[in-house]
Amino acid sequence: PQARAAFEEALALCRVEATRDPGPGAARNLAIALERLGDVRARQGDLSGALAAFGQAGAVLRPVLDADPRVGPALALVRSRESNVLVSRGDLARAVEVREEAVALQRAHLAAQPE
Numbered sequence: 001p002q003a004r005a006a007f008e009e010a011l012a013l014c015r016v017e018a019t020r021d022p023g024p025g026a027a028r029n030l031a032i033a034l035e036r037l038g039d040v041r042a043r044q045g046d047l048s049g050a051l052a053a054f055g056q057a058g059a060v061l062r063p064v065l066d067a068d069p070r071v072g073p074a075l076a077l078v079r080s081r082e083s084n085v086l087v088s089r090g091d092l093a094r095a096v097e098v099r100e101e102a103v104a105l106q107r108a109h110l111a112a113q114p115e
Contacts, residue, residue: 004044007037018060027064028071031057035078038085047089054082069112076105 014033018026038053061075079102086095 004037004040007033007040011037024064024068024071027060028074031060031071031074031078034060035081038078038081042081042085042088047085050085051082051089054078054085058082069109072105072109076102076109079105 011030011033014026014030018030020026034053034057038050038057041047041053042050057078058075061071061078064071065075079098083095083099083102086092086098
């Protein structure tokens with residue numbers, strides 16, 4: 001419970017930051033806070049809460065991805081974590097779908113990198 005409260009407080013601060021500065025940096029920070037809260041919720045057995053947090057993190061990063069493709073790996077990580085939770089819930093079909101999106105994001109990021 002203490003860990004969750006600390007992560008929720010950090011998330012609240014990131015939301016304030018994102019409201020004051022709606023730029024990509026604040027959006028990334030907000031997504032990271034949501035991802036970490038999702039991890040805590042998953043470890044505590046709150047799989048629905050974890051999925052909600054990962055979904056919010058993805059929703060924050062998607063618009064940023066268009067402007068800054070460097071967030072692709074962060075979005076891929078969020079989607080991978082979401083896939084893990086879906087496996088834990090027994091929703092294997094959706095887990096595969098989400099994992100495939102994560103892999104596609106990683107491939108696109110690597111393809112855009114110079115060799």
